Amino acid sequence: MVSTGRHFLQIPGPTNTPDRVLRAMAAPTIDHRGPQFAELAREVLEGLQPVFGTTQPIVIYPASGTGAWEAALVNTLSPGDKVLCFETGHFATLWQEMAGRLGLEVDFVPGDWRHGVDPQQVSDRLTADPDHAIKAVLVVHNETSTGVTSRIPEVREAIDRTGHPALFMVDTISSLASIEYRHDDWGVDVTVAGSQKGLMLPPGLSFNAISAKALEASRSARLRRSFWDWQPIIEANQRGFFPYTPATHLLYGLREALQMLSEEGLPTVFARHQRHAEATRLAVRGWGLEVLCADEREHSGSLTGVIVPDGHDADQVRAVVLDRWNMSLGTGLGKLAGRIFRIGHLGDFNDLMLAGTLAGVQMGLIAAGVPIKPAGVNAALERLQKP
Incomplete structure (x- = not known):
């Protein structure tokens, strides 16, 4: 037919990728070590901050959201560390499986895929951990497989009530720039995101927004990392560059998408x-x-x-x-x-x-x-x- x-x-x-973004990407390749690129990089790094709701660093990877999952874990944790995860759907399940493959111990709280994370369960699990073996709490904000959005501010409040020092990591791959999100105000330590949903780009970029607490944890974390390492990227970003060849044309598109979000x-x-x-x-x-x-x-x-x-x-x-x-x-x-x-x-x-x-x-x-x-x-x- x-x-x-x-x-x-x-x-x-x-x-769907808007025509404006497609046209922005249809541009000549530029020198990713030159001043024109440095201006582009600074624009998008600054433009991303209000979308994440943060004044803290945001790292961009030429990768899918799966890469940003891994980056969040390997930059902050050490072999054998325990992480608390919740079965809210298919992608929450995949993230905890990745954690296990990386050598982390996973406490995976079962769920029915029709509800988000129960803040009371968060509080109960952390209260039952007086020795602070749990080093991170992993939550998918908007579970793409189900259409269920976990109540992140309530989860943060549950963590705070216990006084537990665990890092708080949130996947916003299908919520960023679509559903209200506040990295700083909600006390999130690592926010994971991707380019291909609310940011209206093709697949190929992923992101970590990083709190000061997470950045400090990265200095002593012992999981192996090289490509995903935050430090050399953040250092290069301060000069408007990346320690690897960036996805230049996706960054052109990202600049236009951020402009569209700002206009609306x-x-x-x-x-x-x-x-x-x-x-x-x-x-x-x-x-x-x-x-x-x-x-x-x-x-x-x-x-x-x-x-x-x-x-x-x-x-x-x-x-x-x-x-x-x-x-x-x-x-x-x-x-x-x-x-x-x-x-x-x-x-x-x-x-x-x-x-x-x-x-x-x-x-x-x-x-x-x-x-x-x-x-x-x-x-x-x-x-x-x-x-």
């Missing part, structure tokens, strides 16, 4: 994402289906996980939507495979794009034989007609 019109990429990342204003960006998320949930409930996130306080502004009824295959729905309406939806990952599909509504996105997305989902559900009520799209449109 010949497809006409645009492809709807409605997975929760990589997201971060509070407006966050409100737009929340509004689209609300409209999507109204559509899901209008169809008579269930949103995966089970706690009203933890709904994601970036994506919505949709449970298909027993006896139906979510991947079949996705296949029908792709074949007939040229739209990609997110698959269920890990133990949610075949049970859910995910609707991404983050990045460079507007009301009409969401309306088209939800229309495609509704048609796909009907075509795949899933019993739904045809009220979903109208419920979303009623929300979108309001500011």
Whole structure:
């Protein structure tokens, strides 16, 4: 079948790259040791700070978010150190698996993939550790596999109540620049992020925002590191350079994306994402289906996980939507495979794009034989007609 019109990429990342960012990347290669590059590097490093909500250093890697996970761990911890992790979804599971492979001891608190981190469990686990064997608490802010957002300020408060000195590390790969986040105000020690979601870039850049406490921990940490080492990067960044060949054209794109976020204003960006998320949930409930996130306080502004009824295959729905309406939806990952599909509504996105997305989902559900009520799209449109 010949497809006409645009492809709807409605997975929760990589997201659509705006034309402005694509045009910014279509530039000549420059000398990454010259003054023009130094100006670019300083611009993006400074421009990232308000997005992370920090005045502290931010390290940029030419890598996926997985690389930033590893950098967070190897720069701050030593072999045999214990880390506290929580099973909120597929990516939280992968991060704790990485920690184990790196030689860390992992306390992995089980979860049902429908709730975020329970602050009381954080407090209980740390209170039960009077000798401070736990060296870091690892939390995924917005679990991309589920559409559940953990309440980071409450987790920070739980850590503080115990007086425990553990480092606090947060994955914001699918929340940064989409959902409110404050690295400094929320007392986070290492924030992990990637370029391909709220920052509206192609994959290929990842980030660590680093507190003074984490930087101090890096001076005595003994896990092996070379490429991921913060110190030589931070030192080179002070002169506007990197100790390796940087992803110059992605940095061009990042500068433009940061400008777009600044023009819209971060509070407006966050409100737009929340509004689209609300409209999507109204559509899901209008169809008579269930949103995966089970706690009203933890709904994601970036994506919505949709449970298909027993006896139906979510991947079949996705296949029908792709074949007939040229739209990609997110698959269920890990133990949610075949049970859910995910609707991404983050990045460079507007009301009409969401309306088209939800229309495609509704048609796909009907075509795949899933019993739904045809009220979903109208419920979303009623929300979108309001500011």
